[in-house]
Amino acid sequence: MNAPATRVEYNRRNKIPAAKFALWVACASITMMFAALTSSYIVRRAAGNWLEFPLPKVFLISTIDIVLSSVALHLAYRAFKNGREQAYKILLSVALILGFAFLLLQYQGWMALQNMGVMMTTNPSGSFVYVISGVHAAHILGGIAAILVAVLHAFVLPFRVTEQRKLRFELTLTYWHFVDFLWVYLFFFFITQS
Amino acid sequence: MATSTLSNQATYDEDVLIQELGYDDHFHEHHHGDKFQSNFITTYIFSQDHKMIAKQFLITGMFWAIIGSLMSLVFRLQLGFPEESLLWLKPFLGKWIVVSNGIGSLSQEFYYALVTMHGTILVFFVLTAGLSGTFSNLLIPLQVGARDMASPMLNMFSYWFFFLAGVVMFLSLFLSTGPFSGGWTAYPPLSILPQASSGSGAGMTLWALSLVLFVVSVLLGGINYITTVLNLRTKGMTMWRLPLTIWAFFVTAIIGLLSFPVLVSAFLLVIFDRSFGTSFFLSEIFIGGQALENVGGSPVLYQHLFWFLGHPEVYIIILPAMGLVSEVLAVQSRKPIFGYKAMVFSILAIAFLSFIVWAHHMFMSGVNPFISNFFVIFTLIIAVPSAVKVFNWISTLYKGNIRFNGASLFAIGFVSMFISGGLTGIFLGNSAIDIQLHDTYFVVAHFHIVMGVAAFFGMFAGIYHWFPKMYSRFMNETMAKIHFWGTMIGAYAIFWPMHYTGMAGVPRRYYAFDTFETFRHFAELNQFITVAAIITFFFQVLFVVNFFYSIWYGKKMTTKNPWGATTLEWTTPIHAGHGNWEGNIPAVQRWPYDYGKHGREFISQVEPMAEGERDGGH
Ligand code: HEM
Ligand SMILES: [Cu+2]
Numbered sequence: 001m002n003a004p005a006t007r008v009e010y011n012r013r014n015k016i017p018a019a020k021f022a023l024w025v026a027c028a029s030i031t032m033m034f035a036a037l038t039s040s041y042i043v044r045r046a047a048g049n050w051l052e053f054p055l056p057k058v059f060l061i062s063t064i065d066i067v068l069s070s071v072a073l074h075l076a077y078r079a080f081k082n083g084r085e086q087a088y089k090i091l092l093s094v095a096l097i098l099g100f101a102f103l104l105l106q107y108q109g110w111m112a113l114q115n116m117g118v119m120m121t122t123n124p125s126g127s128f129v130y131v132i133s134g135v136h137a138a139h140i141l142g143g144i145a146a147i148l149v150a151v152l153h154a155f156v157l158p159f160r161v162t163e164q165r166k167l168r169f170e171l172t173l174t175y176w177h178f179v180d181f182l183w184v185y186l187f188f189f190f191i192t193q194s
Numbered sequence: 195m196a197t198s199t200l201s202n203q204a205t206y207d208e209d210v211l212i213q214e215l216g217y218d219d220h221f222h223e224h225h226h227g228d229k230f231q232s233n234f235i236t237t238y239i240f241s242q243d244h245k246m247i248a249k250q251f252l253i254t255g256m257f258w259a260i261i262g263s264l265m266s267l268v269f270r271l272q273l274g275f276p277e278e279s280l281l282w283l284k285p286f287l288g289k290w291i292v293v294s295n296g297i298g299s300l301s302q303e304f305y306y307a308l309v310t311m312h313g314t315i316l317v318f319f320v321l322t323a324g325l326s327g328t329f330s331n332l333l334i335p336l337q338v339g340a341r342d343m344a345s346p347m348l349n350m351f352s353y354w355f356f357f358l359a360g361v362v363m364f365l366s367l368f369l370s371t372g373p374f375s376g377g378w379t380a381y382p383p384l385s386i387l388p389q390a391s392s393g394s395g396a397g398m399t400l401w402a403l404s405l406v407l408f409v410v411s412v413l414l415g416g417i418n419y420i421t422t423v424l425n426l427r428t429k430g431m432t433m434w435r436l437p438l439t440i441w442a443f444f445v446t447a448i449i450g451l452l453s454f455p456v457l458v459s460a461f462l463l464v465i466f467d468r469s470f471g472t473s474f475f476l477s478e479i480f481i482g483g484q485a486l487e488n489v490g491g492s493p494v495l496y497q498h499l500f501w502f503l504g505h506p507e508v509y510i511i512i513l514p515a516m517g518l519v520s521e522v523l524a525v526q527s528r529k530p531i532f533g534y535k536a537m538v539f540s541i542l543a544i545a546f547l548s549f550i551v552w553a554h555h556m557f558m559s560g561v562n563p564f565i566s567n568f569f570v571i572f573t574l575i576i577a578v579p580s581a582v583k584v585f586n587w588i589s590t591l592y593k594g595n596i597r598f599n600g601a602s603l604f605a606i607g608f609v610s611m612f613i614s615g616g617l618t619g620i621f622l623g624n625s626a627i628d629i630q631l632h633d634t635y636f637v638v639a640h641f642h643i644v645m646g647v648a649a650f651f652g653m654f655a656g657i658y659h660w661f662p663k664m665y666s667r668f669m670n671e672t673m674a675k676i677h678f679w680g681t682m683i684g685a686y687a688i689f690w691p692m693h694y695t696g697m698a699g700v701p702r703r704y705y706a707f708d709t710f711e712t713f714r715h716f717a718e719l720n721q722f723i724t725v726a727a728i729i730t731f732f733f734q735v736l737f738v739v740n741f742f743y744s745i746w747y748g749k750k751m752t753t754k755n756p757w758g759a760t761t762l763e764w765t766t767p768i769h770a771g772h773g774n775w776e777g778n779i780p781a782v783q784r785w786p787y788d789y790g791k792h793g794r795e796f797i798s799q800v801e802p803m804a805e806g807e808r809d810g811g812h
Contacts, residue, residue: 018344018425022417025451029413033455036502040459040495044474049490120470124490127472135462 023171027178030139034182038189041128045193051123055190056112062105063187069098070180077173085159092154099144106137129190136186139179146172208765211800216778217429221341242346243772247353248332249664254357255324256738262315263731265308272300274724276706303392305705306375313378318408321649323356326514329656330419330443332664336763337437339428339780341773344421348414355411359404366400374401377703379500382475382493386467389481402461409454416447430782434811437761437786438531441538442517445545446510453506460499494559501552508645509548513541515652516583519605522655523587525759526602527594528795530787533586534811540579547576557625558632566625573623580616584609600658600674607682608651615644618693636696639689647685662756666768667748673740677733684730691719758796761786765800785811
């Protein structure tokens with residue numbers, strides 16, 4: 001955020017910065033959206049006329065991938081805080097690559113569904129998987145954009161550990177952990193339901 | 195202005211207090227002049243000053259209120275005078291006035307479009323954005339003692355997303371097929387199948403787009419309100435020293451952030467059903483004898499999702515009004531609010547309960563009657579915190595030194611409306627009685643009184659009370675009183691009779707009743723309602739005239755704190771610039787309701803406590 005935002009920060013006495021708090025509130029909001037989608041799934045499933053199908057294996061790989069990406073980003077943050085520039089840069093890039101890989105894997109997953117004959121319109125059971133994972137992928141895209149900016153910063157700006165940059169990194173990290181955890185939840189939701 | 199009975203021998207000068215005890219945030223050292231308000235565009239259009247954004251929300255909301263009310267007059271003409279010719283409306287409505295044998299009548303499609311637009315506009319644009327957008331923006335930074343919102347920029351975006359939502363909705367009014375016509379609740383299949391009705395095609399597409407933009411606006415605003423209240427309170431401003439306005443806006447924002455995303459999910463699934471051939475909400479449907487491809491969807495699922503937002507939404511509308519009323523009643527009756535903590539806890543209780551009662555809108559949708567029982571119980575429990583609030587407002591007024599002016603009259607009117615409408619809610623909350631009453635004019639009467647009129651009253655109270663803070667002038671009191679009595683009597687005249695027609699089973703959302711033998715004897719009552727609506731509308735015109743006249747020609751404010759209020763917004767200069775306070779930010783020393791304490795008429799929140807004095811509210 002630009003000047004006015006930081007300007008009012010002078011008034012802040014609380015430990016947690018406003019931007020971080022705002023991000024948590026936003027995450028709560030996103031959670032509600034997915035809670036709505038998954039509870040719709042449950043309600044609709046209970047109503048019958050529901051095509052059962054196994055979730056393609058690719059989604060397991062993508063789940064592992066996204067967890068690793070989270071770990072990499074977390075380690076990158078640690079490295080950044082401790083001033084280990086090389087490790088920071090490498091780990092950050094790894095997190096980004098794993099993020100892209102996740103999207104690719106999700107795409108593979110959708111293809112696998114199609115090959116099984118589960119199209120978007122075949123039955124609500126399939127439609128839900130497409131829509132929920134699709135909306136989730138859109139949120140991942142936002143996270144990737146944030147990491148992309150972080151990578152740019154890492155490689156363009158001179159390495160310095162400032163409060164401002166630490167905060168920015170923490171925001172990226174929080175969001176990324178959030179969307180990753182969200183997928184893990186969705187993955188377990190899907191496999192326990194089908 | 196303030197005619198006081200008790201003399202207010204202030205022992206301190208507030209400005210001196212703020213300088214001595216206040217909080218120096220080095221605000222003014224950093225900005226010589228204000229580069230954020232350097233020219234016309236940054237001051238009036240893309241402003242990041244919360245006070246200007248508040249005015250933008252208010253005036254945009256007023257614009258929509260006028261449009262939405264005019265729409266209701268048109269369909270009321272149809273309901274009250276189905277036989278009269280509406281030919282004279284042809285120049286405005288064009289092809290929507292159908293002419294046969296020289297007699298013009300409102301087209302049936304357009305009737306539904308008008309009802310739908312009226313509901314959508316009033317619920318979302320006027321009573322959500324216009325009410326909580328205006329007053330959250332104006333009062334949160336001023337009353338918690340902050341220079342501005344946590345993120346003035348997101349705040350600006352919040353307004354402009356609202357503005358865009360309005361533009362899209364406005365454009366949809368001019369579609370050749372008309373705007374969306376499936377009701378403000380947008381139930382499928384009317385909202386999904388383009389062939390279902392004339393407004394279900396392009397009209398619905400624009401409606402959905404507009405509402406998605408609107409939700410973005412609400413979320414950006416809400417994130418800001420919550421963060422500001424929690425993070426930017428000034429020194430000494432503990433949660434238990436927040437004015438009830440702030441508590442109300444804060445909880446409203448939380449409800450909004452938790453419920454609007456659910457609406458987004460519902461819309462998302464609707465959009466997939468509309469455009470990508472899924473069948474989340476569409477079951478086996480025949481249109482014109484042709485079976486659709488969709489199978490197995492559940493329209494009731496949509497209702498669950500919609501009302502999971504829909505019911506909290508009505509509290510998003512009423513809670514800010516409650517907050518404004520609490521504050522106005524305390525200030526204008528020169529008494530501390532009765533039961534401050536009980537007020538806060540009942541706001542919290544209402545907020546919590548509002549999430550677990552949604553199915554009371556669906557008793558007649560085929561929901562399992564056993565499950566309905568739970569919703570009956572929780573619904574009726576809401577009456578408890580609601581009654582606590584009503585009791586406290588009345589106790590606040592009791593033996594008060596009430597100044598009867600525009601602000602206090604509307605606040606008292608609010609309490610009256612909330613009681614009348616709340617009581618009918620208890621009827622509706624019984625699933626058995628609801629069999630008769632569901633989707634009748636009884637429901638229309640219920641929610642217009644408890645939500646529509648009451649929230650408007652809260653808004654009027656707020657506008658009359660804080661107008662001096664917004665424009666440094668007063669609104670005309672004579673016009674305000676005429677406005678109040680006209681609206682009070684008018685609103686009851688419009689909605690009271692609807693209880694009777696509703697109990698007799700007259701269904702809502704019908705184009706005409708003159709073909710029903712059973713309802714024929716209500717024809718005159720319907721005329722009465724329509725006439726009352728038209729007259730009441732003209733009292734609102736008076737308000738609008740008063741508002742704009744007073745912006746430029748109203749009586750000038752000569753002192754900073756004309757009402758003799760304790761809260762921080764009245765410690766800012768008469769013409770407050772960006773940053774609100776000229777020097778330090780005030781530090782808060784006490785709760786906001788010290789009226790009539792120690793023989794003093796009021797004690798400002800910035801005044802330190804005397805030796806051994808106990809802070810109120812605890
Ligand atoms: C004591 C508290 C209340 C109870 C028990 C209650 C109960 C109900 C019930 C059961 C219905 C559904 C009626 C039907 O469709 O058959 C209903 C409708 C409605 N209520 Fe309330 N209500 C209460 C307070 C409120 C408040 C405070 C508001 C708004 C500020 C409100 C706004 C509405 C609206 C907008 C509808 C109709 C929505 C529609 O179908 O278009 N109610 N109420
Ligand atoms: Cu409700």
